[in-house]
Amino acid sequence: MTQILIQGMLLSGLYALIAMGFMLIFSIGRTLNLAYGAYLLVGGYVYFWLCQQMGLPQIVGFAGAVTAGVLMGLLKHRLIVKTLNGDHVAIEISTLILAVVLQAGVVLLFGDSSKILLPIVPGVVTVAGAQVTFNILTATLISWAVIIGLYLYISRTHTGRAMQAVSMDAKGAALSGVDPDRINLITWGISGGLGALGGVFFASYTQLYPGMWVAPLIISVAVVIVGGIGSILGTLVVAHIVGFMEVGVSSWSPELRGVFTMILIVAVLVLRPQGLFGREETH
Amino acid sequence: MPEFVERGTLRTMIQACYLAIFAMSWDVLSGRTGYISFGHPFLIGIGAYSTAILSKKFGVPPEYSIPLAIVITMFGGLVVLLPALRIKGSYFALVTLAFMELMYQLVQVIRPDLTGGTRGITGIKSLTRGAEAGYELAVTLMLGVALGLWLLMRTRFGTALWAIGMDEDSVRGSGLSTTRLKTMAFLVSALVAGLGGAYYAHYTGSLAPRALFDIDFLFTIIVAALIGGAGTIIGPMFGAFFLIFLLEWLRPILPGAERYFVYGGVALILYMYQPKGLVAIAQSLRDRVRGDNYDHRA
Numbered sequence: 048m049t050q051i052l053i054q055g056m057l058l059s060g061l062y063a064l065i066a067m068g069f070m071l072i073f074s075i076g077r078t079l080n081l082a083y084g085a086y087l088l089v090g091g092y093v094y095f096w097l098c099q100q101m102g103l104p105q106i107v108g109f110a111g112a113v114t115a116g117v118l119m120g121l122l123k124h125r126l127i128v129k130t131l132n133g134d135h136v137a138i139e140i141s142t143l144i145l146a147v148v149l150q151a152g153v154v155l156l157f158g159d160s161s162k163i164l165l166p167i168v169p170g171v172v173t174v175a176g177a178q179v180t181f182n183i184l185t186a187t188l189i190s191w192a193v194i195i196g197l198y199l200y201i202s203r204t205h206t207g208r209a210m211q212a213v214s215m216d217a218k219g220a221a222l223s224g225v226d227p228d229r230i231n232l233i234t235w236g237i238s239g240g241l242g243a244l245g246g247v248f249f250a251s252y253t254q255l256y257p258g259m260w261v262a263p264l265i266i267s268v269a270v271v272i273v274g275g276i277g278s279i280l281g282t283l284v285v286a287h288i289v290g291f292m293e294v295g296v297s298s299w300s301p302e303l304r305g306v307f308t309m310i311l312i313v314a315v316l317v318l319r320p321q322g323l324f325g326r327e328e329t330h
Numbered sequence: 331m332p333e334f335v336e337r338g339t340l341r342t343m344i345q346a347c348y349l350a351i352f353a354m355s356w357d358v359l360s361g362r363t364g365y366i367s368f369g370h371p372f373l374i375g376i377g378a379y380s381t382a383i384l385s386k387k388f389g390v391p392p393e394y395s396i397p398l399a400i401v402i403t404m405f406g407g408l409v410v411l412l413p414a415l416r417i418k419g420s421y422f423a424l425v426t427l428a429f430m431e432l433m434y435q436l437v438q439v440i441r442p443d444l445t446g447g448t449r450g451i452t453g454i455k456s457l458t459r460g461a462e463a464g465y466e467l468a469v470t471l472m473l474g475v476a477l478g479l480w481l482l483m484r485t486r487f488g489t490a491l492w493a494i495g496m497d498e499d500s501v502r503g504s505g506l507s508t509t510r511l512k513t514m515a516f517l518v519s520a521l522v523a524g525l526g527g528a529y530y531a532h533y534t535g536s537l538a539p540r541a542l543f544d545i546d547f548l549f550t551i552i553v554a555a556l557i558g559g560a561g562t563i564i565g566p567m568f569g570a571f572f573l574i575f576l577l578e579w580l581r582p583i584l585p586g587a588e589r590y591f592v593y594g595g596v597a598l599i600l601y602m603y604q605p606k607g608l609v610a611i612a613q614s615l616r617d618r619v620r621g622d623n624y625d626h627r628a
Binding site: 077079130131136141143144145148150152155159261268269304305306310312316317 | 417552
């Protein structure tokens with residue numbers, strides 16, 4: 048039982064970080080960025096390339112991964128989202144195509160086989176009978192630090208509050224002197240950075256392989272749908288529900304691990320489409 | 331036709347025919363009503379698995395197992411329909427995606443003795459002998475589906491589906507039951523998906539969960555419909571042939587999954603340039619050549 052609690056806490060922290068970037072984009076433009084998983088893919092591979100193939104220090108790897116993610120986010124906003132003028136269906140479809148293109152690009156550069164990312168911090172500690180690797184512990188601690196930082200940024204700074212305003216009502220925000228386009232661009236950048244950082248941890252937790260973007264995307268979708276739009280707290284709580292559910296179910300029957308997450312998505316969407324913590328959408 | 335081409339090309343043509351059927355099935359629902367389904371592999375998979383299980387494990391002859399599979403798929407369509415009656419837009423796309431993933435995981439866990447678990451089912455009875463007969467069957471099916479859908483879309487039902495895509499509230503406002511119309515669209519789409527899936531299972535002879543309930547497969551279907559031209563009958567067929575042959579031509583240069591890099595890139599650029607697809611591009615080219623100045627897109 049303690050083992051499930053500890054593992055659940057650790058995994059949930061990571062899931063919360065991953066889902067956060069997806070939630071930001073979804074709440075600011077109601078845009079489903081289906082290429083969100085590709086940030087994780089690119090982040091993981093950039094880290095792998097810099098640290099394990101070039102032998103550079105880890106901090107360079109992290110910086111490189113996050114920079115790549117931010118750049119991708121900015122480019123995506125400029126080239127796809129702005130060009131398509133906020134047409135949701137078109138954005139969903141083009142980001143889906145983009146994700147498949149990026150996956151194929153990774154295959155082209157690094158090959159089809161999966162790679163092992165060395166633990167970011169090696170070592171294992173046994174807590175109450177549970178094996179906790181320093182790797183996942185570090186990932187969780189950094190995730191929490193980033194989430195708290197993000198929360199402070201959104202609630203305290205001027206730009207952060209402008210982001211909230213745009214997510215509530217873009218027209219109203221524009222009337223009070225906020226440039227929604229600039230805020231959108233910043234949000235896409237932040238989302239990309241968060242995704243890429245999450246990707247490094249996720250890859251070190253599981254494996255690095257070209258198809259690794261699908262699972263985190265589905266998890267993010269689940270967390271955001273169940274949590275509701277525009278709620279950091281909701282995202283955090285639901286990331287823990289999903290994380291604990293996965294750890295709990297897989298200790299009982301590993302192959303059913305993802306089934307309950309899917310059932311949760313469908314059930315919440317049918318019974319309470321605005322999510323457990325979300326605002327009621329007027330339109 | 332079969333006399334003039336090599337056997338390999340014939341197999342590519344068969345692939346294209348089945349993809350065209352899947353793309354048309356997607357298009358009836360998503361291309362017209364604007365409810366984007368990310369779960370079509372879910373429906374196709376139900377059709378394929380049903381006929382495979384019925385004919386392989388229970389010895390039902392294909393002439394019964396295929397119609398049964400289609401009926402089962404239509405029931406599956408109703409399951410997806412229920413949430414769709416309440417939610418719209420992006421949320422609908424997500425639910426269908428969740429259904430596909432759910433199916434992928436369940437197929438491996440529930441009754442693996444029937445579904446073959448992770449490895450899937452092999453040795454499904456083939457309906458035809460040789461590539462020529464397989465090709466004739468695939469083309470007949472594709473043309474049959476196309477004709478059926480074309481006739482259906484010419485009725486008032488087709489017009490009403492278009493109208494839902496433009497403004498659902500107005501359709502309801504003019505006294506039509508959008509629920510009934512959407513139910514019909516789902517059933518037609520599921521029927522075509524089940525038909526395509528069932529015949530496809532008998533053609534390939536094997537099924538694997540990761541090949542069916544997969545984002546790459548979904549991607550191929552959606553891209554075929556969109557690149558050709560959503561909301562038309564000829565569009566999805568055209569798109570399917572274009573993409574399958576593009577993939578085939580790339581094979582000597584890029585043998586593995588890298589092909590999707592070029593393929594997806596082409597698809598992305600085409601889609602961003604003209605979301606209405608190749609059919610619309612061809613139309614505007616024809617107008618330019620003829621010197622017609624008015625704009626069809628207006």
